[in-house]
Amino acid sequence: MKKLLSVVLGATIASSVWANEQSFEQYVDGLKQEAREHGISEQVISAAFSDVTYKPRAVKADRNQPEKKLTLDEYIPRAVPDRKVKQAKELYEKHYETLSRIGDEYGVQPRFIVALWGVESNFGRFTGNYNVIDALSTMAYDGRREAFFRKEAMAALQILEEGHIPVEDFKGSWAGAMGQCQFMPSSFLAFAADGNGDGKKDIWQTEADVFASAANYLSESGWGDKYTWGRQVKLPQGFDTSIQGRSEEKGKYLQEWSRLGVTRYDGRPLPKLDEDIKAWLIAPDDANGRVYLVYNNYNVLMKWNRSYYFALAVSHLADRIVL
Known part of the structure; x- marks a missing residue:
């Protein structure tokens, strides 16, 4: 009986997630109304939601878990292969003047900025092709973490309202993580920085802004450049x-x-x-x-991504950059 009850409860939970009482279109209408209450202009709302589409692949990506958990001995060589180390060293040298200036300004060693850049997006190569509003609307509608994704959707609309990026270029991951440092919209609003002094905060195309934004996140989260990780x-x-x-x-x-x-x-x-x-x-x-x-710097990396493996991949890559 107990087993049957658990099956029934499981089916009920799944049903509540997958079979919302309202259609996706109705749900989006609710997002639009909330955006108005947050002061988002009708022009931005209209442009952001003009072709909004439910993305089943985003939901599938959220629910898919690796069948086999790798050990660190297996994971680290995959996450930090020699070719990535070579690229990291080359880019560290190429951008050293900018990295050094930003590192001094924010109190973050340049090697950690490059390591985060490499682990998050393979140095800007993999930033996601989902329309951010599509992704966040889909994930909020799915319901598993509705409050979180709904909040991020409002933050994304604020980014558009402030004119940081045109809506047609507003791309990210299936979860709405954006740009070369893969910030969620709320992190963008809190930590994105202008690294080249042009008055913009472009984490999609401008490397100096990517570096400054990553460094600002670490600095504001408690990083100390006197010590390593x-x-x-x-x-x-x-x-x-x-x-x-x-x-x-x-x-x-x-x-x-x-x-x-x-x-x-x-x-x-x-x-x-x-x-x-x-x-x-x-x-x-x-x-x-x-x-x-x-040390505490490792704890700061865990604020960026709450994965021991992620933080260790960044740390190992940072170490190898200066070896």
Whole structure:
């Protein structure tokens, strides 16, 4: 009976998601009315929604999960292959003057700006071909995270209202992530920056704006350019791995970790800094996989994307840029 009840409940939830009480067109009418209440002009509303289309592929992409979870030993070489490292180094050198200026302004090491650029969009090559309004309207209508996507739809309309990009060029991912740094619309409004002084915030085509926007996000989220992100470490035999995690109370100073027997991956002692800093022990797979001590900058990367794997891919690429 219990199993039958769970099946029935599951079917009910699925039905409520997939069979909305209103049509997509009716739902869009509601988005338009909300936009008016947010002060969006009729001209922008008309242009943004003129050919709005429900995108089943966006819903499918949201629901598709990888059948097999890769370990870090499998994931890192795929996410940061040698060819991407080579490209990152070349682009780092090519744009170094701009990167250095922006890095100094925002207090972010240029290698991390380039690494984020590479992991997010393969240096601007993959930014998505979905109309942003189509994608966000579809995801809001789907209903699984309606409040989130509805809020992002309003932010997207605000971007159009402010004239940052023409509606015909307003492209992004199936989830509405936009441009070469893949900002959601609300992140654009909060963090997008003018990196070349032309008065625009163009994260789609202008690399200086992409760099400045990424650096501004990190800076405003607590980044510190005195330190790196962390390092892979080795644990002593019998180490109590229950103390791993990124909660505030699990952070310890480096020398505390040293006293517990944690070393660099090659067995050398952890660094002794003039000013000891807090670090957190993480084992994203398990204690038998890769283990890291991470600093606050890593926690900032996790604000950008709440994936241990994403943050480690960015971190590893940033390290290899300057090797």
